[in-house]
Amino acid sequence: MVKLKIELSGGLEILFGNSKEHDLEISQANGKVTLADVITKARDDLLTDRPELFMKDDSVRPGILVLVNDTDWELTGTLHTLVEDGDTVTFISTLHGG
Amino acid sequence: MVKLKIELSGGLEILFGNSKEHDLEISQANGKVTLADVITKARDDLLTDRPELFMKDDSVRPGILVLVNDTDWELTGTLHTLVEDGDTVTFISTLHGG
């Protein structure tokens, strides 16, 4: 069982019950939890609205940045990144307004 | 031996060789290191200029805020606060400019 903190920013919180912070628990048979698992589980357990604005195919939609403990997931292995108990996963929608 | 990170802000860095970050190591006979020890040791080992603008009697001069790991030392025990290996101690000069 991995317990994570999920944070949302840039307007994505609107799709998650208007709350910027959530807890998420995931169990996997082999004990290893990847960001791919986190994304699917966040959609299933936390998303309240418009899944197509959060996911596309098996990943997040273009324009969403994923962070593990405030680090860009591109530096940790994108979908294959392993997360651990206590990690924070953040989903940020890039903004265009000005 | 306790290894600390010392941070300076609000212009105090000018008294510390113009550097905002320093390492400081302190050994005490009984193994316990307090903020009182840290202040004295920072003056002895790191201060390069005008000690009267850093200390007054056995504490920091009025107008300097002391933090342990980003928390006001008033919440941790002021001069008697015990610090541990890896802690960050920050000295901030309050600013008046505008």
Place this chain on the structure above:
Amino acid sequence: MESEIDRRQLILPAFGPAAQGRLCKAGVLVIGAGGLGCPAALYLAAAGVGRLGIVDQDAVELSNLHRQVAHRESSVGMHKADSAAQACRALNSSIQVDVHREGFTPANALELASAYDVIVDATDNAASRYLISDACVIARRPLVSGAALGTDGQLTVYNHGPDGPCYRCMFPEAPRPESCSRCSDAGVLGVVPGIIGTLQALEAIKLASGVGKPLSRTLLLADCMSGRFTSIKLRAKMPGCIACGHNPSITAQSLPEYDYNGFTGAPSNDTAPQSLQL
């Protein structure tokens, strides 16, 4: 016209009609129309705060303009409070802008603070900061305090909520004047008070409209050279504080007679020499 200007804010989830309504009825006092006060006043006027007070007794100087962006070269010599008020009115004619050219003094502090809902300390010296904090405690007003020097900025909200400290809780003893003036000599990068003053407008808008979480018991540090912002957790109010504690010695009766210049060892803004005015 008000509804036209405020239309965009009304449809924000975090800033609905009730919050906008409270803002339109609120009064905010900005003390100091310099590096911090210029952006603070402009954004408060733009946001549609109902009544905006601007306090300053100095005149605009050419050397102010690298950071005091509500003034203009053509306003040099004019009262700063008038110049800033003119800029605010040009941006939003639907709000009331009051000008206080006599400065914020022990004599008028309580009357001025009581006449507004939120106070913004945008001054540049220790004596004024103690005076404003004391007046806010007695008048029971939240105080948005900002400061900038060199490339550093600091922001917090004093005297807010059940346990928020006042300025004296944080700094019961005044700093030595030479530690202030020494720093003053270092000047300020003009955009730094711009950042802090704009953040002061944000905090004042949050307090006046009752939305969001104001920076009470939190000190925000801006290190502009590294682009790093740090939030510091501050103490609660101190029971022994002579302003906001259980047995205060600074009261509505004693404040007008309190010697702020003597306490800080430096003249307040009233008579500060040029070199102190960052």
Place this chain on the structure above:
Amino acid sequence: MESEIDRRQLILPAFGPAAQGRLCKAGVLVIGAGGLGCPAALYLAAAGVGRLGIVDQDAVELSNLHRQVAHRESSVGMHKADSAAQACRALNSSIQVDVHREGFTPANALELASAYDVIVDATDNAASRYLISDACVIARRPLVSGAALGTDGQLTVYNHGPDGPCYRCMFPEAPRPESCSRCSDAGVLGVVPGIIGTLQALEAIKLASGVGKPLSRTLLLADCMSGRFTSIKLRAKMPGCIACGHNPSITAQSLPEYDYNGFTGAPSNDTAPQSLQL
């Protein structure tokens, strides 16, 4: 007059005569004279940047004024670039201010970006953001990118240093237009672009003067309701990026023909409907 205005900055330890000299010789282009561009341009003018370019093709509207503080009610109907330039000149007559009323387009992008040392993206739509980033990569210019929506702000520097990513490295695939427009409907609290735009001026001043550590490979998030700022560590530039990678398909030859509107599925600022203009 310049020396009078800049006197205070010169005596800063972090901002000596050499840094001020580089700033006075530098050119900065601010694209967009809206919520972000107004404070960015004002503080760049105040700081004494030698040449300031302001790009915008729209006219000032009354509904802009709750966040676009360089304009005034009396400027409604005027070109935004002219109105902002007028405010900048009124603040500092010693600098050169260029006005570009035709907007930033695939046809003029490379010429405009090449003519300045630092580019500030203060626009409000995805198509412009890809176009500006691509032009900065080809012209080898650092890009200060800011954005604001609702009560959130974002700030970073693209295309800087040996390993700094470009906008396409971060977002190779364009977002769906409905995910943008949906957010646009939410509006913005006016002081939020004020904070981000002022921080854009700071980053541009750092880049133009060569002092401090610019926000390359760092994304600063501002959550204004909580007063929390977070710094995110970003990826290095991507070898496969079609703009800044090893084998780019976007080049000086191809950029003018690239269909930015088609790529993002939304019109750029040129023809954007009112509802998209935050």
